[in-house]
Amino acid sequence: MEKLLEVKNLEVSFQTYGGEVQAVRGVSFHLNKGETLAIVGESGSGKSVTSQTIMRLIPTPPGKIKSGQIIFNGEDLVKKTDKEMEQIRGKEIGMIFQDPMTSLNPTMKVGHQIMEVLIKHQKMSKSAAKERAIELLRLVGIPMPEKRVNQYPHEFSGGMRQRAMIAVALASNPKLLIADEPTTALDVTIQAQILELMKDLQKKTGTSIIFITHDLGVVANVADRVAVMYAGKIVEMGTVDEIFYDPRHPYTWGLLASMPSLDSDDQTELAAIPGSPPDLTNPPKGDAFAPRNPYAMKIDFEMEPPMFKVSDTHYAATWLLHPDAPKVEPPEAVKKRLRKLSSNYEKPVVVKESE
């Protein structure tokens, strides 16, 4: 499989009155061509900052890329000038935001916004661009696109605006599409339509997708692989089956257990994760999740766990995977999901720094 994107040890901070917010604290992952990686995690864990950094959209200052590389198509985006980035954004990398009204221009007809991209990046003629814009609107499921192309964003319903934004993002045939909570504000029926649409387009165009969401149902639906973030780090990463059927990190357990399941009639309490996420101006020593982790051991409060490899594709940063750690039982709701995966190693192995 060919890698389209490789993020290596990325660190991003913001200077604020209260001090330096360490929003992303050493994130590494890769994305293959045609693949969908879902990023899930607590609010404030750095999902949006990570993806905005890839697009080089974080405001600097107060933001700063402190270290790391973002290798896209063989080139390091961290080193690109703003001008070079402008060429890459919108052409090679498209982005869909949570709130369509913030990224669609309210004073410009929807069709023109799509045409602008086509004329600028694909060097199309005006009439060709208009035709393609109509085609794109039809593709994203907007009824009567010939008419809609001449309307303004406020004349669209919420779900239609979201789809229009997807059409803008797709106009340039990007190699990478970053979708930050693209369906969170939508109804399940429209959400389902949009997810189907994205998968369909991916099949046709081979686009790679980074999909940020906090809905684990959506993750199960769209993802090939999943990265779980907590306090600025990836704490677990694996194929979608590994994360849902064989999760290893207690934060992932907490996430999975706090969701009600549709088929259970049981009225037991949901297993909420107690407390709130840590302050990133002053991240705790050791494992940042330890204060909220019922499985925390003494070492969790003192030393950060290394990354352990459970299979070729499955990583988790928790001391529970250390050979000397006591065997613990995950929460009931998680135990019900567990399956034996044949791809697992006999024993987890520590990942060396250089890997």
Place this chain on the structure above:
Amino acid sequence: MAEKQKLIEIKNLKQYFNVGKGNVIKAVDGLTFDIYKGETLGLVGESGCGKSTTGRTIIGLYKATEGEVLFNGVNVHAKKSAKELKTLKRKMQMIFQDPYASLNPRMTVADIIAEGIDIHGLAKTREERMQRVYELLETVGLNREHANRYPHEFSGGQRQRIGIARALAVEPEFIIADEPISALDVSIQAQVVNLMKKLQREKGLTYLFIAHDLSMVKYISDRIGVMYFGKMVELADADELYRNPIHPYTKALLSAIPLPDPETERTRQRIVYDRSQHNYKEGEELQFREITPGHFVLCSEAEYEKYKTMYT
């Protein structure tokens, strides 16, 4: 629920908005249902189908265009003395979707929570007032040190707890929660839902729970009503609704819920609803009819006969 006592009775409730040029939006278009004391009634349906408007009209924020709402037998929208109105307002409270926008940023948490206590004169002295605030903070899982802070110092889940404490301050019997957890993190959602359930057990509260997360609605609700374009198309016990949905819109809605299980998702078959699929004849009358005990569906006479044979 052994004895089913009606707390709220909604009869043919309509709420139309006049949006100019003779255009009328029928946001709520003839709802009839009851809410029993101590139960949680979930309300679901697509964006714009009228869920919030229903809640706001029930609580009296809007005057109904037609129909009536009875609270403990008292008509919410009928003319009342100032005193009666105040009592009614106290007994029905609302929790809002956005924990950021619904708290005044310039007020301390104590003043936000105590606003209702002050309006209704529920505390005789300053000490008693603060005592109540401390109790309420503890009830919702915060502590007294939080009383003198401002909303922006809290996380989303904590702010939603402050909103709940504010609603509880006036000792309501009925709470309308309009998407109370939609803006929160999954792990924090569970905290708030557990808290709401606990308060219900302890205080015998009745909830109307509006949401678009269908798995959470099923978890918290005793019964669920499904709305579509201002009308209720189906109403049943929560488990019954998910097990035996009858109205094609409900089936479509349920078939679209993504479940946290990759295998189910890979084989998902989504049902699409199209209003025209009913093939209603000119003048055919739609009514909310009981198909099996406690399970109501909006349907024509012909559909009723069909559903009856299919589901009983």
